[in-house]
């Protein structure tokens with residue numbers, strides 16, 4: 052035991068030396084509200100995680116469904132399934148215009164389940180080079196040959212697919228989590244169609260925001276052109292968990308082969324009720340006058356006037372600026388936190404070396420004044436760090 056623990060300590064020391072040591076922090080902005088820093092970091096884009104209305108609805112739903120227990124008590128395939136889960140899946144599928152939906156305990160579990168199982172019957176998985184870590188972990192558990200294509204580069208995907216023979220899956224995100232840019236979905240779908248590849252779209256950061264909450268696939272009318280979609284409840288929906296949207300064939304395949312679903316206790320009833328309540332609210336949400344769209348414009352406009360700044364994103368609430376170097380980006384984040392803005396440095400190896408960044412997430416509950424204050428603080432911190 053001592054020998055292993057020494058190795059563990061050595062690994063940690065190495066991270067500290069390299070400036071890549073990670074530790075847990077408690078975000079003041081979420082726990083203390085107005086007294087804490089202003090939230091420019093969480094994925095709570097629409098403010099559902101802090102919504103009093105949602106909390107009230109969940110409490111009411113708990114009373115209405117009082118006969119359902121606390122935990123699900125087992126894997127979905129044993130004692131964990133419920134009428135509540137099945138009804139919720141029908142509600143989610145109908146909302147997103149999908150034949151079916153299958154709930155997973157998290158977006159991470161869903162991607163691991165999807166790619167590990169499908170990747171045992173497909174010959175290839177072709178993925179955007181910036182695809183999320185959960186897809187990588189799923190691919191690692193598959194037996195498929197893995198090929199990457201250049202980020203959002205349709206010609207690069209075409210080139211890769213043209214050299215393959217056999218069934219291929221193509222993995223993309225509709226809104227990239229660390230870069231906030233949008234995938235050229237229509238063009239990617241067309242290339243996949245040409246080569247009979249099955250495209251899977253991770254909509255983790257698009258749900259709730261694009262296509263009246265339904266995601267970018269729905270916004271673009273591509274529901275019948277993609278093989279599967281991943282929607283998470285953990286970002287703009289302010290809850291936890293995820294669903295794969297797909298046809299009944301794939302749903303049954305996942306129930307039979309996705310090990311992250313089969314060998315894990317299913318989501319608690321409380322979580323299912325929370326997701327049901329947020330979908331009830333989402334279906335009547337007013338998308339005609341979103342504050343978040345105005346804030347994205349304010350951010351884009353202000354950053355345009357700052358010279359020598361390498362901006363990230365611009366079309367979604369995930370924005371940011373490149374500050375190369377782990378120490379440098381940490382210093383900028385610390386200075387901004389001191390000014391009362393909760394922003395986080397994204398360091399390498401989470402992003403490639405030289406592209407370290409301050410990641411800024413805008414929210415429906417942020418104000419124009421807060422965004423302007425944030426920009427002023429960023430400008431000051433960048434000048435200071437040089």
Ligand SMILES: Cc1ncc(COP(=O)(O)O)c(C=O)c1O
Nearest residue numbers: 157158159183228253255283285
């Ligand atoms: C693109 C993407 N896919 C999947 C996930 C995983 O989702 P979850 O947080 O629900 O596990 C995330 C979250 O980090 C993500 O950004």
